[in-house]
Amino acid sequence: MxxxxxxxxxxxxxxxxxxxxxxxxxxxxxxxxxxxxxxxxxxxxxxxxxxxxxxxxxxxNPNFIAENHAQQTDFKAELIEDLKQYSPKFPKLERIENKDSYLLVLDPADIHIGKLCSAFESGETYNNQVAVQRVLEGVKGILQKVSSFNIDKILFIGGNDILHIDNPNRTTTSGTSQDTDGMWFDNFLIAKQLYVDVLELLIGVADVHFTFNPSNHDYTNGFFLAQVIETYFKNCENITFDCSIAHRKGFQYYNNLIGTTHGDGAKQQDLPLLMAQEFSKEWSETKHRYIYTHHVHHKTSKDYIGITVESLRSPSGTDSWHHRNGYQHAPKAVEGFLHCKDNGQIARITHIF
Incomplete structure (x- = not known):
């Protein structure tokens, strides 16, 4: 038929x-x-x-709007309006050259804005408000501790799990569920304002280079955040950016090569050869070489041939998973490092909470 x-x-x-x-x-x-x-x-x-x-x-209902779509629409409108209202014009700050000057590496690692820790379970409270307070306190504390040094450059390391989740389902990029404080769009705007406040503080001290490290909790939103920050400071001649999605970054300061990576990817023992391969020009021009890693929230340090690999502490609190697995005893801190032009890293500055 x-x-x-x-x-x-x-x-x-x-x-x-x-x-x-x-x-x-x-x-x-x-x-x-x-x-x-x-x-x-x-x-x-x-x-x-x-x-x-x-x-x-x-x-x-033909007029129904899904919650996720409504949240995204509201977030987009709020972010655009915020950027429209305040597009600052930064006057160029002239610096006085000083031969006896240093590089300050400032690295608030693994902040995890959006993480929720309950004192009832883990013995300490951590939320968005505490996260912002600790970072600002840590940055100001380190600046106070190095105030007697002539700082001619600041390397600020951003990213590295600045955000705790990567989607409206309250999971990391790979889908691991998290205990969270606040909505994802609120956390994004909180992180944006925190970076703006910190960078405006730093450019009053010295010219800044902002390096972004992509990370496992916020692989996509962390990248978007870095792009927003770079756009925000597009009119500022005292700050430069490296916000590519590359997992390993390199920065040369005279006789120093400073590499940074989140730490969830390549194995630690492979990082020296990767740096020598990926930053061969900078490697050949320097004698003192370092790689600062993150992710593990505690201090490790090891000398390899020609380079030192060091992980950083985190200011973020102990959540349920970390407490259950016994990872709560590492000091909570924001760390910085002083690098001499000729002799490499001469001081580690730690602001402990």
């Missing part, structure tokens, strides 16, 4: 479209009338079941 498809005329098609539009309008008006009567936002109702004495009707 052959199959056939009935065809309609243009006039019949217009009648069908009109019928569909009238039907949709009736459904929308009916849903709106019911939700208005219950004092409910009709865009938050996906469907409803209307029952009375003569009928029982299941209705899908």
């Amino acid at each position: 052959s199959k056939f498809r009935p065809r309609v005329t243009e006039e019949e098609w217009q009648i069908l479209q009109l019928f569909r539009a009238e039907k949709a309008a009736k459904v929308f008006n009916g849903v709106k009338e019911i939700t208005d009567g219950l004092d409910i936002d009709n865009t938050t109702v996906k469907h409803l079941w209307v029952k009375n004495k003569t009928a029982s009707l299941f209705v899908k």
